[in-house]
Amino acid sequence: MHELLWLVPTLPLLGSVILMLGAGRLSIRAEAAAGALSVGFAAVIAFTIAGGFLLSPPAGAAYEQTLWRWFDVGGLSVTIGLRLDPLSLVMMLVITGVGFLIHLFATEFMEGEEGYGRFFAYLNLFVAAMLLLVLGDNFLTLYTGWEGVGLCSYLLIGFWWRDPANGLAARKAFIVTRIGDTALLIGLLLIASRLGTLNIAGAMHNAAQSWPAGSPLATLAAFLLLGGAVGKSAQLPLQTWLPDAMAGPTPVSALIHAATMVTAGVYLIARTHALFLLAPAAQYTVGGIGAATLLLAGFSALAQNDIKRILAYSTMSQIGYMFLALGVGAWGAAMFHLLTHAFFKALLFLSAGAVTMRLHHEQDIFKMGGLARRLPVAFWSFLIGSAALAALPLVTAGFYSKEAILSGAWADGSSGRVLWAAGVFGAFITGLYIFRAVFIAFFGEAHTEVSGRYGWRVILPLTVLSVLSVLGGLIELPPAFGHVTLLSNLLAPVLPATKEAASVVPLLVASLAGLLGIGLAAVLYWRPARPPAETPLWRFWHAAAGFDWLYGRLLVRPVLWAAREGADDVIDSVYDAIAWTARTLHEQVRRTQSGRVRFYTAGLAIGSISLIAIAMIR
């Protein structure tokens, strides 16, 4: 079965090409089929391969497939090759599995939209690029996928292109992430020059051989890769694009800006953990960035009224948890949370989408209200997703994965304790902000009319994701609850083992924090309130601590000013000056050419006399 690995990214790509070439000629039904089934078949193949992989793991726990030699220049040989190991296996399953569910949802959600086929063409292209990202066996293939998903993200955020605001959000997303990507690219240059290969496994091996722990080069390389990761994963300081990215259709937000693409940074760091282990400074920074982002995003989520923006900040915050886990060396926990987060955040976005599609695309939670009775399917899905996000103890997947992270942080010495405290406080805020949304949107009085019914293509994905959000955590249980280690066993060949806290005290504290948040939300928002007063504090967090304002002043405005003022090309004015000088002199000299005979004669006479005079004097 392994030989079919190349089909997994190829099928969605094929779907995308068919949809692009057939634009305007295919029926809606055919477009939906091409869009969803191409990913569906890819998922089927992926799961079959996964079955084979689990039953009989290949030697070295990795299967490599070289497709073709990309280029071989000046001693640098790069192939386009795929590598399936437990890490990419997990990612591949998430991408194709969750991806297929979201595609299915989208076939109904997007019905009646202009550019139906275009939507699925982009979405399929995204899946293909994301698969290339996680399956690529070398940095350049990874980078190709990395840029490819960025492009698709851009295309899909700006999918409704008639509104310039969407275009602005799309460009912001692309350019901000590209700043990170450029750091990543410089990192690749460094790795290629110093380690002599772009093959990921080879480079990690060479790094461990030639760079001692804490060496400046290793640290520099790790920081450059981190730059790419924070851009793609919307972490500080490149986080500003994600909330605006919600301008795209909701399935896009679910797939790209929640479940898969934004976790690429986590994947990258986990993939190159060998390098980060050589660079403790970089690894501390990863944890610090994670903690800072999860708190900042948590507070910001509290000050949002748009349901998708709440979820966007919550995504940032949850990826902050994953970064925190990476920072304390809890590699497996980060991947575990990535997995469960993909389930429950996709569920949250899809159920939010299910809500808005019945409310004429109203996204303000204060204009919803009382939806629990009128939209039970959406309500229960959203509730399950929220419970998982808030890590409701024992019954949700989010609880176990967040627990693994916090336990890892607790076990990681004194600096880990600080991060642990931030994580626990974050858990409290998470419970507060998400149940604020639940109580305001789904309880109380109704504010907006509900219309239409759900088809099976909406209900099925919501159901499956709900089940996964509840049961998905059972693959990995802490020692206190039976100590199941399916995921860490699987990941053991590729990721170092995660330290775990020995005592149950931190576990209890963290659980309580989440419950406390939910309880506080119930107290504050049970009787759904009016929209919050716009205090300065609220405005500060509503604008996510003013990073947009800051970057606007520091970067965007100067560049725009320079581009506007310099549009006429200063350098050309040098040449214009030369031309002007010549022309001015010409004007002056031209005056003497008066056409008057007597003037010429006088000139002639004066000239001759002067010449004779000079000749005589000498």
Add this chain to the structure above:
Amino acid sequence: MNMLLILLLLIPAIGGVLAWLSGARHPDWPRWIAIFALAADLLLTLPLIGRAVMPGQSAWITSIDLPWIPQLGISFELNLDGLSLVLILLTIVLGLVSVVISWSEITERVGLFHANLLWATTGVIGVFLALDLFLFFFFWELMLVPMYFLIALWGHEHRFYAAIKFVIFTQGSSLLMLVAILALVFIHQRATGHLTFDYLALLGTKMSSATAFWLMLGFFIAFAVKLPAVPFHTWLPDAHTEAPTAGSVLLAGVLLKTGAYGLLRFVVPLFPAAAHEFAPVAMTLGVAGILYGALLAFGQNDMKRMIAYSSVSHMGFVLLGVFAWNTLALQGVVVQMLAHGVSTGALFILVGALQERIHTRDMRLMGGLWGAMPRLSGFGMIFAIASLGLPGLGNFIGEFLILLGSFRASVPFTVVASLGLVAGAAYALLLVQRAFHGRTTAQPGSAKPFDLTARHIAVMGGLVLAIIGLGLYPQPVFDQVAPGLAALQHEGTPPGNTPMEGQP
């Protein structure tokens, strides 16, 4: 006697005369004559592909050397290596593309137009082939004249201004080159008593380092103007903007490459030590071009001007790569040239098609064109994305290898240059936004604009395949140019400096 290379030049030259003469009979005749002439050239060239790859052969695939003015040591010497070959292929293909896309745009003096187009092609092919410095200079001047007429006769509003600016810049700078050529020849004569313009004989001429520096500068300025490098670039936006579509395609796709070719073939190999000394300055100019071109592209309202400044930015990478002078960078330069020729040529074609339909190039008057012309907009999107260097498309390979090569030569330059990737994204996406996305504005042409016709779709489809092919499987290009580049590198590396190659 191997007449192949001479035929390569004669066919378009004579084709040009025939096209001119036949233009009076029917406007389609010159078009077909041009197509046949270029296709014949292409057929002649195709069998040469891959010939240099065989081991044990010299870098020269084929050559011819006829006496021309033996008293002055001038001969008619044409040599073809892999580098010349891929650039000639690019020239012929873009020439064909230019003919096809001018079918509906050029309706006046069709015969003369195609004659000029073919003669310009002849001049460019000659530049890529000539190895006698006198002959090289002859072709170098020859390609300017038809280009001048293409701009001045069939251009847009300010065509005379642009055409004259183009000629003054290129003529002025090539005079410096002429002086440098003569000085080099006389120095060589004084040293060896042998008067010759032969490139291969002049390689390795001994001279004082100060002399070498000034002569190198003479060559460098001529090529830097053509490339164009900041601060000699200002003729380019005007020429590009005012030229007819085919003129812009040839200018961007082919003529700029002669500058890069000159740097590769002449500046560094003839004056290795001086060029090595000069490298930091040249790389600074390259990096400045990358960023300055990108910034100005971002600020333009005229679509053609925007693409022209993006060319300045892309050619900055070429300058950076040439002076990094190692295999990775030089191979990157070659791919960058090809990819830029294709992607920028395609963008100019699209602007031309847009102008035919909505009669403006001003992006303030565009917006929301996706609704009316999805195909044109889709192609525009693809090439805008290629131009911002998306992996999988040709430009990325070029930029990546150039950056990788220059990283080995100088880390700071590379880091600053890579900021150009961010800037590239900014202007390319702005182009897409302002033209194709956003609110649909009232079009000046009242009739509903129509989408691309089959002829354009075929051309654009071919260019898309080319740019994807360059992006995903560039190895044949690398193999083709490798022997030639290795020979150049051998000549162009100053003694005492080992080339920065291989793995640590």
Add this chain to the structure above:
Amino acid sequence: MTAIPLDQGLGLAAALFALGLAGVLVRRNLLFMLMSLEVMLNAAGVAFVVAGARWAAADGQIMFILVLTFAASEVSVGLALILLMHRRNSTLDADASYHLRG
């Protein structure tokens, strides 16, 4: 017959030349300017003759004949031009015609 001293002869030539030049510069009537030109030519002729007499060489007189021929041909062309200009501008004012202005 005593020879005229060279100084005086050349003085006369210089005076004639200056008068002619002044005439060209001062008069605006083309006809008078032409006449003044003739005076200048004659001044040159006088200088030739005087010099020829001083060194007893025939060259001076030959040159004078050449000058006379010049003057004659110049007058014929000049008068024709003046006639045309008069027909065109209906004036003989030299300053009225400046069509060759740059």
